[in-house]
Amino acid sequence: MSIVKAVRGVRDLLPPETDLWNRIESTARNVFERYCFGEIRTPIFEETQLFARGVGEETDIVSKEMYTFTPAGDEGGGQSLTLRPENTAGVVRAYIEHRLANSGQLQKLYYIGPQFRRERPQRGRYRQFFQIGAEVIGPPGSGSESPVRDAEVLEMLASLLSELGIRGWTLLLNSVGSSSERPAYVARLREALTPVAGQLCANCQRRAVTNPLRVLDCKTPQDQPIIDGLPRIWDSLDPSSKAHFNAVRAALEACGVPYEHDHRLVRGLDYYTRTTFEFVQRNAAAGEGELGAQNALLGGGRYDGLSEAIGGPRAPGIGFAIGEDRLVLALAAQSRAEVRLADxxxxxxxxxxxxxxxxxxxxxxxxxxxxxxxxxxxxxxxxxxxxxxxxxxxxxxxxxxxxxxxxxxxxxxxxxxxxxxxxxxxxxxxxxxxxxx
RNA sequence: GCGGCUAUAGUUCAGUGGCAGAACGCCGGACUGUGGCUCCGGAUGUCGUGGGUUCGACCCCCACUAGCCGCCCCA
Missing domain, CATH: 3.40.50.800 (Anticodon-binding domain)
Structure with missing residues (x-):
């Protein structure tokens, strides 16, 4: 009889490595407490609809990576359910369902838990992976739209990484504009790509058609001069989006958090508006190679239209998700886990x-x-x-x-x-x- | 989902078409009340799984599974 093993892409976490996981989680809780966030725990599965409407039907996550199932039988039978591929949609769903908007106050919520995506596993990428995330969300008038919220969240992340002892990170910051500015930009980009696409690498020729924003991510050296010549999203932003971004920058500079304005930072989830960011670890001296191709430690951004997209009231917000598995990789490279001796x-x-x-x-x-x-x-x-x-x-x-x-x-x-x-x-x-x- | 590499002892890895190996770890040895270092001894095992070629396969071939690396994408 064959031995039953853990299924592909999922794994057991054992001591002493779990000591490191616990240290990361307690450090995160401690930091979140000081910024007055409260913990939220949402279900591990939701109606499939939530992700289709929230994350976006056309995203890779929704179109090909979800664990979707339909329970047979009794009440609610036939309803399509999905293991959560990310947690922001669930948090916003709970925000709407419990009418947290009625408090009129900003809601500051954090979560720690497993997420599920059916991708090809590799180093730093698993089918059940753990995210530590937080959301700041509230009705218009609660201040949830303020750029100071963006900056505060980024500053909190810089503090958290520093308290964890993560070294060599870089904050990449960009604005993808509002839900009306972005489609306009994509159209301009498509137009600009048409004459030059033939000179790009095979990957980019495909991207130019399927997902023009992704061309900006290209790392092929020969493509760089052409990509540098493409229109920047910044030039498609309206004055209020530009002002928002500049205010975020000013606040970051005031508190000394270093960042790079990366005009090419585009992110895959449909709900992002205006501010988007990633913290990456790409400094060779700080242990690049430990993260492999997955050099993003965390990512996030503003999602001013998400609540409405899933049927709620207007509730602008900003949030992030940290890849806990990747923090563990980065930290394990800096100090090996050791068995703790008893007294x-x-x-x-x-x-x-x-x-x-x-x-x-x-x-x-x-x-x-x-x-x-x-x-x-x-x-x-x-x-x-x-x-x-x-x-x-x-x-x-x-x-x-x-x-x-x-x-x-x-x-x-x-x-x-x-x-x-x-x-x-x-x-x-x-x-x-x-x-x- | 696509491509490449890999799979041998608990772990890290050698290995050859003809008896399965090293290091570390583990267990044991003088000692029925004394660890670490050293010495001596021992077991490590369906050589990932299933087929095939062959007198004979851990080795060659095929399939499957898993891991790693890359693509896609993302945390």
């Missing part, structure tokens, strides 16, 4: 000492120490070997110790062995002292 390993000498040893472990653990418990069937030598692998100190509990109420404690750091009375206060003092040395 003490209790070694019972003989099975009769198992019970009193568990009682001792309970007390030490209750007082906050990390304690491993041995097994009385082990010989002392084996207990010592095991203890040395797992803990900083060993507490020996044999017949002598039981009779005298004096435990034997040996530090692996110093090699010193002492007798300590079986007293929680004294024991914890000795073990805590050992952690210092």
């Amino acid at each position: 003490a390993y209790i070694a019972p000498l003989g099975e009769a000492l198992n019970a009193p040893s568990l009682a001792l472990a309970r007390e030490l653990r209750a007082s906050g120490l990390r304690v491993e418990l041995g097994d009385g069937s082990f010989r002392l030598k084996k207990s010592m070997e095991t203890a040395n692998k797992l803990a900083r100190a060993v507490v020996i509990l044999g017949e002598d110790e039981l009779a005298s109420a004096m435990l034997t404690v040996k530090s692996f750091a110093t090699g010193e062995q002492t007798k300590v009375s079986r007293n929680l206060r004294e024991l914890t003092a000795v073990l805590a002292g050992n952690l210092q040395s």
Whole structure:
């Protein structure tokens, strides 16, 4: 019989790597708290409609990457459901459904959780992947349209990456204009491409027809002079979009967050308007290669029309999604995960000492120490070997110790062995002292 | 979805058409109450799965599966 394995593109996360995941998540929660965001948890699947209308029917995500299924039977049978490929649409759906607009206030929400896309897996890209994201959304009049919200979110991200210890990131910033400016630009771009498309690489010849914006992403060196000569989206923006963008820049400069205005940054989701951004790690010295072709650590932007697209009231907003898998890759390259040693390993000498040893472990653990418990069937030598692998100190509990109420404690750091009375206060003092040395 | 590379011990990897290997890790050894370093010994295994060629396949061929790299796209 063949062994059942995890399906393609998904994986198990095991200790000690999960320590790193937990550290990333608690750092993110901590930062979000300081910016007064609250956590939202939306369902892992939604009506397929939500993504079709929110993310965009023509995007790759919706047209070919979704896990869509139709449950058979009972109530609501036949309804098409989809594992969420991203979380912004779900958050905005919840915003509408719970009438959060009625508070009149800005809503600041963050989420951490798995997302699902059926893409070809490779380094830094999985079919179940984890995103840490946040959204700032609110009705007109709540200030959700203000460029200071964009800048605040970007500044928060810069702080988060810095607190996580991510080095060598670059913030790429652009404006894709409003939902009316962008189609006008695409038309101009298409027109400009027509005479020169024949000189571009094969990829771009296809893109020029299917998705002209993507031509701007081309990395083929020979194409660069031609692409540089194409019209810039900036020149298609109206004065208010330009003013918005300039205000974001001014605020970033005021707080010292470095960025690059990347005229070519276009993003794949239909709902983006005005500000779009990515934080990429492409500096060789900071470990490029760890992320492979997936050098985007996070991406996001403004989505002033999303709520209306899925049937809600006008509710401009801005948000981002961090690829947690990629943060882990970037951080793992900087420091290898290590198994954390226990503060003490209790070694019972003989099975009769198992019970009193568990009682001792309970007390030490209750007082906050990390304690491993041995097994009385082990010989002392084996207990010592095991203890040395797992803990900083060993507490020996044999017949002598039981009779005298004096435990034997040996530090692996110093090699010193002492007798300590079986007293929680004294024991914890000795073990805590050992952690210092 | 398309293209390229890869799959051997728990891990990282050698290997040859004719007995399956190294390092690390693991277990054991004097010692029925003492770890780390060293020494000695041991097991590592359906050589990814299924077919085919051959007297004989871990090796050659085909298919499948998975991983990695790239494309597309994205976090």
